[in-house]
Amino acid sequence: MFKAIGEAQERIILETFIWFEDDVGKQLHAALLAAAQRGVKAEVLLDGYGSPDLSDEFVNELTAAGVVFRYYDPRPRLFGMRTNVFRRMHRKIVVIDARIAFIGGLNYSAEHMSSYGPEAKQDYAVRLEGPIVEDILQFELENLPGQSAARRWWRRHHKAEENRQPGEAQVLLVWRDNEEHRDDIERHYLKMLTQARREVIIANAYFFPGYRFLHALRKAARRGVRIKLIIQGEPDMPIVRVGARLLYNYLVKGGVQVFEYRRRPLHGKVALMDDHWATVGSSNLDPLSLSLNLEANVIIHDRHFYQTLRDNLNGIIAADCQQVDETMLPKRTWWNLTKSVLAFHFLRHFPALVGWLPAHTPRLAQVDPPAQPTMETQDRVETENTGVKP
Secondary structure, three states: OHHHHHOOOOEEEEEEOOEOOOHHHHHHHHHHHHHHHOOOEEEEEEEOOOOOOOOHHHHHHHHHHOOEEEEEOOOOOEOOEOOOOOOOEOOOEEEEOOOEEEEEOOOEOHHHOHHHOOOOOEOOEEEEEOHHHHHHHHHHHHOOOOOHHHHHHHHHHOOOOOOOOOOOOEEEEEEEOOOOOOOHHHHHHHHHHHHOOOEEEEEEOOEOOOHHHHHHHHHHHHOOOEEEEEEEOOOOOHHHHHHHHOOHHHHHOOOOEEEEEOOOOEOOEEEEEOOOEEEEEOOOEOHHHHHOOEEEEEEEEOHHHHHHHHHHHHHHHHHHEEEOOHHHOOOOOHHHHHHHHHHHHHHHHHHHHHOOOOOOOOOEEEOOOOOOOOOOOOOOOOOOOOOOOO
């Protein structure tokens, strides 16, 4: 991606949840700075909760060079703590020259590089070219400030263009927002589970989906579809593992094969079905992503891409996962049963509960370029020589 930014000639649009001021973050900074200095129009949208700690100097260098830099819904801290946890901008998208797009789950930090060590995150993103790039670009442009009316019209009337040339992938952009597309990503997952006939593999970092999703998983497994679910075995947040394990009995006894990925933290959000359907994006399968955050995925219909992703997922299952079997299931105590029932019904009713959460219109805060220093000058006034002696 940095190479593509380095080759950009006209425009770069980049949005992400996390951007750290580490080695990777500095590489992105340098690439955008160089692009702006050679005349490329660059725009950045960064989530105010996910990336609250970039230094003024770091940002000012970009804005001084002409980069348009915006924060999504920044809020002041309360006693040093971030309070704006709900309804975040969680998308990770880059569009370059209306020619290339990147979409996935990768943030801009060193922990997303394999060289980071055992704590490096397992993650996925995809590079796209063709008609889908125009779709993604239009989506990004309609999200700019002052475009709300145009955005509503485009999202109601837009139909994704499909590639017509034989052998090329067909790609569809799907997103979740808090307006007219609240459940689009989940609906595509549910449709996939309904249509599956042979195999489904899902790898997702934060797995705590709603009742409809869990029911669709078990229903597919019971009609003979081989369901493989890869979740975090060594999560970056312990509560993630606790939440997922509350569902183990329901899933495993319903015929779903559950695998805990143990090599490193899993951050990916990918899935595939049968021999041609795949998705890559930013959306986890948890209440935040499915009911609150702004997310974006692509649905890809292509046998070659499907096979590449399938080989990768089966490879990590074989080498780095432990399958959850009957011996690993939580004991059927009254306490565990109560927790599972409460979790199950919480998931079932969460979409309705979301409506009771405080909501507001999110704010896009643009960072102004640093003021140029004013030069103070001292004028010298000379008396005109009239030739008259004193």
